[in-house]
Amino acid sequence: MIPPRTTEGGRPKGWWRRNAVWLVLLPVAIVAAAGASSFRVWAYWWPVGLHHEVDRVAVGEPAHLAGEYLDLGYDVPERANTTVLREIDATVTSVEQADALPASSYGDPIPIPEGSIAYEVQVHFAAEPKTDLSLCQIMLVAEDGTRYGESPKDVLGSSNRCSMPDAEGFVSEQPEWDVTSFVLADPGAELTQVRLGFGGPEYVTVELP
Structure with missing residues (x-):
């Protein structure tokens, strides 16, 4: 059986603490993905049709x-x-x-x-x-x-x-x-x-x- 990961003090390190960095970066990744998707929609839609x-x-x-x-x-x-x-x-x-x-x-x-x-x-x-x-x-x-x-x-x-x-x-x-x-x-x-x-x-x- 594989023992749980521990900190230097010997206490088990929880999932939230192990993934804290990724949880902080997740909203940034979501915003970036949404921005890229919006740009693709703009690049396809804006040049086609009379908008301006x-x-x-x-x-x-x-x-x-x-x-x-x-x-x-x-x-x-x-x-x-x-x-x-x-x-x-x-x-x-x-x-x-x-x-x-x-x-x-x-x-x-x-x-x-x-x-x-x-x-x-x-x-x-x-x-x-x-x-x-x-x-x-x-x-x-x-x-x-x-x-x-x-x-x-x-x-x-x-x-x-x-x-x-x-x-x-x-x-x-x-x-x-x-x-x-x-x-x-x-x-x-x-x-x-x-x-x-x-x-x-x-x-x-x-x-x-």
Whole structure:
């Protein structure tokens, strides 16, 4: 039989005393683990979606959108795997209800789905040539917070919503240009804002009258 551990005085040393150091360090380890877990959640969640409003203007006023992103070099090979600061000025010039949707770039006109209303959003952009425009989102926001048109792909099938229809690739080709984007919304929605971003987290808000 193995005798119990003793102190120098010969008295048995209890479990709590033997593990006192680890008990003191346990809360520190728990806090560190929680912090690491929180960072992983932040690193996954924060860059995805629009979380950080960087400018707010009225219709007809330019909004400045600036934010960093990791460029993979698909359209500009020399920027591959580098962090790039994207800066764009966007001016929403009008938001009007549309009676019909135009023909898509792939063929026949697309009917407005039953139970939806189509809105035509016109935006004027200004940016340095070769500015990355991928993941562009042009959405309408209702008074109750509902967001319409959140997908980077619009109702006409275009996945390049901030570029001109005949643009090649996903980068700007000239210093200024205009786009028209169509967004579907519920008939009873009271629209109050246009939000514009590029996948997040930064976005700009345009207040509707």
